[in-house]
Amino acid sequence: MRRTTGELIIFWALPGVAIIWIAAFFLFPGFLPPMSPQWSAQKVAAFYVNHTSRVRYSMILFNWFCVALIPILMLIVERMRGMAHRTPILRYCVIGVAGAAPIAFLTATIFWLLAAFRPDRPPALTQLYNDLAWITFSCGVPFLVALCLFLAVAIYLDEQARPVFARWVGHFNLLIAIALVPAGFAGLTLTGPFAWNGFLSFWVKNVAIALWLVVMALVLGETIGRDRLAEQASA
Amino acid sequence: MKRPALLDDPKRELWLAWYATIGFYSLYTVVFFIITRTQPPGKPWYSPNQVVGWFAGRHEDLLIGFALIFILGGLSATSIALITYSIRRMTVSRAFAYSYLILYAVSAVPGFLFICVAMTVGAFRPDRNPEILRWIYDLGFLSFSGTMGVFLIGSLIWMLAILLDKNRVFPVWFGYLNLCNGLTEVVVAPSWIFHAGVFAWNGVIAWWINVAVFGLYTGAFILLLRNMILREDFGTGPMPDLPPEEGRGHMLAEFMAP
Numbered sequence: 411m412r413r414t415t416g417e418l419i420i421f422w423a424l425p426g427v428a429i430i431w432i433a434a435f436f437l438f439p440g441f442l443p444p445m446s447p448q449w450s451a452q453k454v455a456a457f458y459v460n461h462t463s464r465v466r467y468s469m470i471l472f473n474w475f476c477v478a479l480i481p482i483l484m485l486i487v488e489r490m491r492g493m494a495h496r497t498p499i500l501r502y503c504v505i506g507v508a509g510a511a512p513i514a515f516l517t518a519t520i521f522w523l524l525a526a527f528r529p530d531r532p533p534a535l536t537q538l539y540n541d542l543a544w545i546t547f548s549c550g551v552p553f554l555v556a557l558c559l560f561l562a563v564a565i566y567l568d569e570q571a572r573p574v575f576a577r578w579v580g581h582f583n584l585l586i587a588i589a590l591v592p593a594g595f596a597g598l599t600l601t602g603p604f605a606w607n608g609f610l611s612f613w614v615k616n617v618a619i620a621l622w623l624v625v626m627a628l629v630l631g632e633t634i635g636r637d638r639l640a641e642q643a644s645a
Numbered sequence: 646m647k648r649p650a651l652l653d654d655p656k657r658e659l660w661l662a663w664y665a666t667i668g669f670y671s672l673y674t675v676v677f678f679i680i681t682r683t684q685p686p687g688k689p690w691y692s693p694n695q696v697v698g699w700f701a702g703r704h705e706d707l708l709i710g711f712a713l714i715f716i717l718g719g720l721s722a723t724s725i726a727l728i729t730y731s732i733r734r735m736t737v738s739r740a741f742a743y744s745y746l747i748l749y750a751v752s753a754v755p756g757f758l759f760i761c762v763a764m765t766v767g768a769f770r771p772d773r774n775p776e777i778l779r780w781i782y783d784l785g786f787l788s789f790s791g792t793m794g795v796f797l798i799g800s801l802i803w804m805l806a807i808l809l810d811k812n813r814v815f816p817v818w819f820g821y822l823n824l825c826n827g828l829t830e831v832v833v834a835p836s837w838i839f840h841a842g843v844f845a846w847n848g849v850i851a852w853w854i855n856v857a858v859f860g861l862y863t864g865a866f867i868l869l870l871r872n873m874i875l876r877e878d879f880g881t882g883p884m885p886d887l888p889p890e891e892g893r894g895h896m897l898a899e900f901m902a903p
Contacts, residue, residue, distance in 0.1 A: 506722030549715040556719025594715035597765035
């Protein structure tokens with residue numbers, strides 16, 4: 411069996427995983443529209459009383475499948491072997507953030523699930539779990555920002571006649587890194603575009619992540635296909 | 646536009662990672678010691694109302710400082726990558742390099758992200774019940790100083806690799822300095838038990854001595870990584886000595902030399 415056959419299985423699992431991610435996003439009642447940080451503790455507690463099941467089911471799905479990002483990132487790491495680099499440093503950098511990026515989100519799902527575990531507790535405690543979940547989810551971007559920066563640098567330094575990823579993919583990663591930056595400031599305000607439910611911290615950040623997944627899946631699929639042809643030619 | 650000389654340097658990836666390491670540790674020092682003043686840490690014996698006062702005294706500073714970490718904290722991976730590379734250059738199994746990489750990569754969430762989240766959540770609603778605010782305060786400081794094993798085992802792995810190595814990538818004395826760093830993770834364990842005294846999270850042993858050792862250790866490995874890059878010949882045998890000053894040809898790193 412060819413090396414790329416196993417990689418194609420992982421790659422084609424991505425659309426299935428993406429459907430689960432999208433379903434969980436719509437299932438969680440606090441995303442559309444995103445819950446406001448201005449809600450009182452009573453209103454937050456009432457939210458978890460009224461939507462206990464949907465919070466649980468959506469966050470169990472995310473808890474299961476958010477780490478499915480890791481095998482996808484490892485497919486990218488394997489492609490990086492073909493880059494015209496002198497050292498494996500940038501691959502190590504990507505591996506270094508590949509685990510922490512989804513684990514930060516997994517931590518947020520744990521806080522959401524805890525909030526829904528005993529919704530009849532004193533409201534101030536449910537509000538605490540809700541804050542921990544939202545701040546971890548919104549501000550927990552450092553590993554994603556670094557991932558995009560490392561990939562951009564890796565692509566720019568891949569100077570050869572047929573680079574692994576086209577140069578625009580480097581520009582694209584830089585752009586996504588910039589789009590993720592405002593979310594880091596979500597703790598500073600309860601209103602406006604930087605708040606955790608705001609235009610920049612919620613919409614721009616999450617659309618950027620979704621766009622990154624789609625674009626990187628497309629270029630990754632193309633590159634794996636090219637590697638597979640090369641494998642067949644040399645067989 | 647003129648092509649920067651660094652781009653034609655065969656060691657460009659190593660230098661980029663090294664400068665990012667300098668950038669990350671500078672940011673880390675500025676955020677923890679100057680902006681947020683979470684180092685030296687708050688007192689573990691504070692009453693809930695004193696914790697409210699502690700948060701009130703640095704409200705904006707906590708939020709802005711940790712926002713900077715939320716954005717740039719992932720650059721910590723550059724030093725981990727360089728150290729992993731250093732171990733790969735040694736005459737030891739790759740298992741050492743990969744162990745170090747995984748240990749330090751997973752340490753980022755409990756050892757680093759948790760304090761940023763906790764302090765941000767604490768400052769986010771200053772009017773919270775003081776008891777709850779102290780719960781957050783404890784989470785922040787104890788997750789930060791009390792995430793121990795990954796650094797303990799990581800330091801021991803690096804130490805063992807250096808002591809076994811025949812390629813002279815790192816000096817033997819630094820191998821033993823790893824042991825000192827590992828020991829700081831041992832003596833910090835009582836901070837999970839004591840609320841005051843030398844073993845408390847702000848105490849002479851659990852904080853002052855540990856921070857001195859960690860500072861010395863970090864400063865030493867940043868300089869030794871720089872020397873490693875200067876000495877690197879991309880071979881697999883023993884690393885050559887540090888080249889003479891004029892032969893190095895890397896101006897910015899030269900400038901930062903001791």
